[in-house]
Amino acid sequence: MSTAFLYRQIFLSSCLLFCFCLPFGVKSDELQLLLNLKSALNRSSTPNVLDSWEAANPFCSFNGITCNAEGSVKEIELSSQKLTGVLPLDSICQLQSLDKLSLGYNLLYGAITKDLSTCVKLQYLDLGNNLFTGSFPDISALSELQYLYLNGSGFSDTFPWKSLENMTNLVVLSLGDNPFDRTPFPDEILKLKKLNWLYLANCSIEGRIPPAIGDLTELIELELQYNYLSGEIPVEIGKLHKLWQLELYSNELIGKLPVGFRNLTNLEYFDASANHLEGDISEVRYLTNLISLQLFENNFTGEVPPELGEFKKLVNLSLYTNMLTGPLPQKIGSWAEFDYIDVSENFLTGPIPPDMCKKGTMKAVLMLQNNFTGGIPATYASCTTLKRFRVSYNSLSGMVPAGIWGLPKVDIIDISFNQFEGAITSDIKNAKAIGTLSAEHNLLSGELPEEISEATSLVRIELNNNQISGKLPHGIGELKILSSLELQNNRLSGSIPESLGSCASISNINMASNSLSGKIPSSLGSLPTLNSMNLSRNELSGEIPESLSSLKLSVFDLSYNRLTGPIPESLSIEGHNGSLTGNPGLCSPTITSFKRCPPDSGMSKDVRTLIVCLALGATILLALLGCFLYLRRTEKDHDRSLKEESWDFKSFHVLTFTEDEILDSIKQENLIGKGGSGNVYKVMLSNGAELAVKHIWNTDSNGRRKSQSTAPILSKRAGKAKEFDAEVQTLSSIRHVNVVKLYCSITSEDSSLLVYEYMPNGSLWDRLHTSRKMELDWDTRYEIAVGAAKGLEYLHHGCERPVIHRDVKSSNILLDEFLKPRIADFGLAKIVQANGGKDSSHVIAGTHGYIAPEYGYTCKVNEKSDVYSFGVVLMELVSGKRPIEPEYGDNKDIVGWVCSKLKNKESVFSTVDPRIPDALKEEAVKVLRIAILCTTTLPALRPTMRNVVQMLEEAEPCKLVGVVISKDGDHKKQEAMDYAEKFNQQL
Template sequence: MKPPSPTAGAASLHLLSAVYLLLLLAPAAADDLQTLLSIKDAFKDSNTRVFDSWESNSNLCNFKGISCDSDGFVKEIELSNQNLSGAIPLTAICSLNRLQKLSLGYNQLRGRVSEDLNNCSSLRYLDVGNNFFSGQFPDVSSINGLVYLYANCSGFTGAFPWDSLRGMSALQVLSVGDNPFDRTTFPALVLNLTRLSWLYLSNCSIEGEIPEEIGNLVELVNLELAMNFLTGEIPAGITKLKKLWQVELFSNNLTGELPAGLRNLTNLEMFDASTNFLSGTLSEVGFLNKLVSLQLFENQLSGEIPAELGEFRNLVNVSLYMNRLTGPLPEKLGSWSEFYFIDVSENFLTGPIPPQMCKGGKMKMLLMLQNNFSGEIPASYASCTTLTRFRVNKNRLSGWVPGGIWGLPEMKLIDLAENDFEGPITTDIGNARSLAQLFVADNRFYGELPAEISKASSLVSIDLGNNGFSGTIPVEIGELKQITALHLQGNKFSGSIPASLGSCHSINEINMAENALSGEIPPSLGSLPTLNFLNLSRNELSGQIPATLSSLRLNLLDLSHNKLSGPVPESLLTEANNGSFAGNPSLCSETLAGFRRCSPQAGMPNHLRLVLLCLMLAFVALLASLVGFCYLKKKADRTGERSLKDHSWDLRSFHVLTFKEDEIIDAIKQDNLIGKGGSGHVYRVMAGNGKELAVKHVWHSDECAGRKIGSATPILGPPRSSKHRQFEAEVKMLSSIRHVNVVKLYCSISSEDSSLLVYEYMPNGSLWDRLHTCRKLALDWEARYEIALGAAKGLEYLHHSCDEPMIHRDVKSSNILLDEHLKPRIADFGLAKILQPEGSRESTQVVAGTHGYIAPEYAYTNKVNEKSDVYSFGVVLMELVTGKRPIETEFGENKDIVDWVCGKLKTKESVLSLVDSSIPQMYKENVIKVLKVAILCTARLPTLRPTMRSVVQMLEEARPFQLLSIVVTKDFVGNK
């Protein structure tokens, strides 16, 4: 045999070495495979397909989201945005010894992140941001090689472990904002991380001043400190950070001027220091020629806008509203780029509107209201087809509006009010298919209103008041099915009021005062279900007042100074006290002072008088019989309650019971009675084991049941046509519900004649009791807030989380019960209804609910949905904020708490006056935030109200001491 050559021997040796090495490594790689499979198992409840390729017989390096090093070990796990849920299996993950990247952001991960994370010492990249964790962020001091750390918007609370970053000299990205951490001053340790290029600490409760030493972080490209509690001036040290691309400092309490030397930040593209208290001029900004977005609104800046901004080639967004700026806008502003947005409202700016801001064909919004701009609207904007909002009201603009502006296809809002414009609204408006709001009041417009306005089918509000429009109101206006407000007052319109307005079923305001309208008032106006403001005064209307107007629920009616004749409808007599019919000498009334008496009617024939007398006598006899029967029935009921044991009872339990049926039945007696209402009596029962229970006794017969519910009665609901049906409804609802904020139904005990519902007992009664009765408690704001949030969560559960979502239909403060710790429970489900499948809505043939809480749609439709509950809950929020009942004499005749609150949303002072005087000043801003939620909930149109899920989210954002400061006037007055 020929001996092997040296070369062949060497090759064999290398092969053996490689095989030996693979054998050594194989067990470790196999361990990684098993670890990945255990991670897959930990996420088995996630609704994701990312693990489809993770199989035991596959190469782990081919698993989706997995990257390996050259030896076949797991190096990276990239599972961000994969709809993962549950807890992170950190023990398994950190056993991957060569893991350098762990990316789990944008998922639905929950629970606590344990200290096991410290075992992932080889990590260089960690992303757990945008999840739903709880508890504190763990100490990560052993992962001192981290280069990227993302934990923003992840739900962590408590104190962030800043000291654990001490050894992370390689850290380049630190993103832990948008977490409700404990308040702290700016963490000094961060100032030593000199390799940082990305620092995101927005909305994480940092207070005090920004340190001058921020200038040490010379590698910073992005600096975000917005939505904190920062005070003092922007430090000069920030001007040393010449690599900065973005600076976000908005929504703090910063003062002073923009620092000298800001011009050094020549790479700055995004600058936002809005909603602070900055003063001085914008002179330094004139040197930042790479700016793309400039946002300094809601400050106290003064002086002129630097002319250099007109030469900036990349600028697309300018927001400088609510400052004290003067002088003109640069003529070439926005002409070099695809300019997108400008808002310089509420300043003292002068001069013309720059003509070329839409030159790039991308502009969306032009907001320049409340300044001193002059001249005409440049013709170039007539072809700006991307515009959605055009607001220049309260300026000194003049001339004709370019015709094309009326018909821009994406335009949603045109606001030209309070200027000196003239000319007509052109037929172009027929092309404005997206236009929702048209405000041109207080100008010198003239000509006829074109019939083509009916083709702007998205219109919701029209205000043409105080101009010179003439001609007839086009009958086609009735085709605007979404219109809610029509203001045509103070013009020269003539002819009749179009009867077609009767088909605008969403309209709630009509003002046609001070025109030359003639003819009769169309009876069709009486069919408008949501109309609450009707002003037709100072016209030449004639004929009788239509009886159909009596069906309206009007907050304002003014038909004065016309040529109306005939009797004033009886149901409208109260309006006469407001001068609603003055100046109509031909009107008459049998009861109103100051009006002539109507002509007497022909006498009634004798035989009709006899028939009427007989009917009256029969009615009196029937009424007497009914009263006697009720008396006897009530007396029988008293004895009946003492002999309930004579009945045969059937018990249905819905929880494990620790009491017996006989204990409940024996306790139904007068001594234990704590409440009466339309659906039954309520008793307080002490079971043998010491447990307190509330028992509702419902008779299955309707005869002589409770006639009227008191506002403060706990658990009870309004009378219904069938007590048995109501009982079955409540049992069906409550037996399936398991929620901490919904009252617990232990069992039902039924006989042929009556039934008993056994609830948990609420020792603190109802919220109504605690706010409005002799059992009133001094509820502090924190307690009120927790009651509001808990009740909202209960309703959210009913609407969104039940197997069969349901509407309650009688939400009110007396149906929110309070346990010994003042934790709320939603109660009284006698009116609740299961929601119909999508595409239909629950229909009720009677008005359900309680006066003051009932949503306005109940007045004009028997089709209601969960948004009616939202309205009622909004009223409850108003009770908590104001301490007032839903109906108070101080609100005025025919007005409730919603009307009263909305009437005070004019100034900051009047808004603050709504807050219950017992609530300390320190809470006022949080209270106003809750009031804002209440106002959203009580929107007149159901479609404009939020869902209960959104309500819960908004309330959680209003938690005391965890909110940013808000500007009351900005939230309620003049929102753009």
């Protein structure tokens, strides 16, 4: 064998060996890159999708990995896997064949500091629904990209719109639900002619919708809701013939639905609600494929197109709060599985369409405040899926179909202010879910059925101003959660059932102007929450029960009955004179307008003598005590003058103290705190109980005290005494274990005293930040967070009208002897009015460090402002730091500081209070993540307090978090926010 031949063979063998080994080298590199990705990501729960990612396994068999025919990584699909960590894009982009990267719906955080220019083969990129921070990088190099999902990813600042110019292959562009800087509609998007899905909701787009939007003729879905769009809807939008869904709600659009809108014949979902649109809605008559039509809260006029009655797919129709006239199409909702109709607050006429529950799926009939006539169609009596039936404030008449009263799932029956006749039938026993029965101001007659006591979910019964006769059901006491009973102005007779005293939750009883007879049940005196009782203009007889003396009522009226005997001593005050008039058989030793009781009226001579002696002795003691207090009050002029003023005493609970006990305790030695609205005193009662009293001086516009000669102004924040009184009265009705209890108010022309329960452990601020702070272990901090959240949830969702606190902070969260929290200090609280619209207040209020960022561009606030402030409190609980600290740097607060720490796991854990053991820091971070969601810049992206409570309860130590955030109410869209899905089973 020649030497040349031997060299040639060696050369060929070496080349073959090199070619054979090259793929193994590449594969070895890709394996290492995937192992690097695994090390950067983690998942706290099991099973872990990354468990199969081991060096001993072929990487093409890794969970979530797809390889091409050459054995290189082609796709990474790890969405919705509860992964957390900082994304190592520099490693990922070295996978030379990667064309799909899907990491949406995880908990990835930190900033994207590496550009994506080396991921040039990417066609599919999903980083949406994560917790990233900072700006999104330039992606101009990704010219092959077809699908880009960044919705709800957390990126902020200015989005690199210019980088979209070369992405002419984009089919899906989803950038919504991110707090980007405000920008006009980006021109770059108008060049993406292949787009079929464009999702730009909640990303601060402003200005007009450009006419060139009509050039994106491949669009199937166009979602622009929750932005700052203005001007008219461009006519060119009618060129989008393939459009299936169009979402424009909650913008500032004006004008009419454009001519040519009728061309969108493939449209199935259309929502332009909460804008300023006007004119008629005749253009929608051609959109025969509509499934959902939402045009509420606009200024539309004219009639509802009759063609809607022939729409075969329509299941949702919301047209409320417009100015529509004429009848509804009678066949509307009769073709498909109709879900709900809300056409409230219009000027609609004619009968109620009869067949909307034809398919047996309807959940809500909401047609209140119109001019509908005729009766309730009998078909709804068998609509067992109905949850809300509200047709109040119309001109409806006739008999209510019997089955309506007994719908098994109905929560509200509201037929008030009509001309309905007939009786409430025994079918009501089947209404096991009903909470509100509202039928006042009708022509209902007959007796209340005994079976009403079987509807045990009833909270409100409003049947006043009808012609209901007969006796009250004896079993009415079975309604244990009944709060309000209004039966005034009817024809009721017989006695008041003794069992009514078993309705332990009742706060309002009104049976005035009936023909009730017999005695007033003594059991009414044991009702713990009764606040208003009106039994006037009946035929009640006998003596007033002594047990009523224990009630402290804001409304008390027994006038014009046949009551006899002595008026109980606690009721024998001139203030009740009008409440007892019209009872000539009553007598009183003190009220001059009543005859004096005879010597034998209810007490013996010895008893009377004893009472006189005791009264005389008490008078002497009080005189001596008064002299003593007068001398002691020389320390402060305003303390000395309190007893000289004329006070108005209003109680909201059963009290064990007197007005004098409170007034006598307002002195310097009992001062425990000072605030912007007044001083706070600790009062020790003779029975050992402790109270807190806030003394608020009236001030003028300059903050100076008003003299007695000036018009009364009860606080700095209130311009009118009546407004203050109304607000206190509303807040006094609050009953919740996590809201501080207001016992009473004592007011004069110069000042006001508010008497609260005393919290011996001070405020959460004290315990976290001041020299009096004490160690709070993590379990205690968690319980404080949950309790305070439940208190705010009650204010927002549990009151008849929501209460916005507007100054939520750790110093307004007080702690009782067991460190259980109470929401306190409603000095800035605002009651949401029924006609308050989207926003509840126009007054800048709150405390620096807790104020939501929307104050920077609007004075309008709602419940979401409280949610932001509560998120700051959660950050305090987790970090132990104040909202404002020097270490945060200029123009930064605790929210900005926390966000700056979301770079890696170690940085996040460094935000946790060092006093919390390392073993519990993972639990604290769960609460920190909830705090981050609460403090999202855009109010629409924050959860409700109801959702916050749910998240916190699921974040209990050793539990996982699960949440779906939805919107509440008849007039709100019943859908989950995509943004909140990141917290769905992910912690």
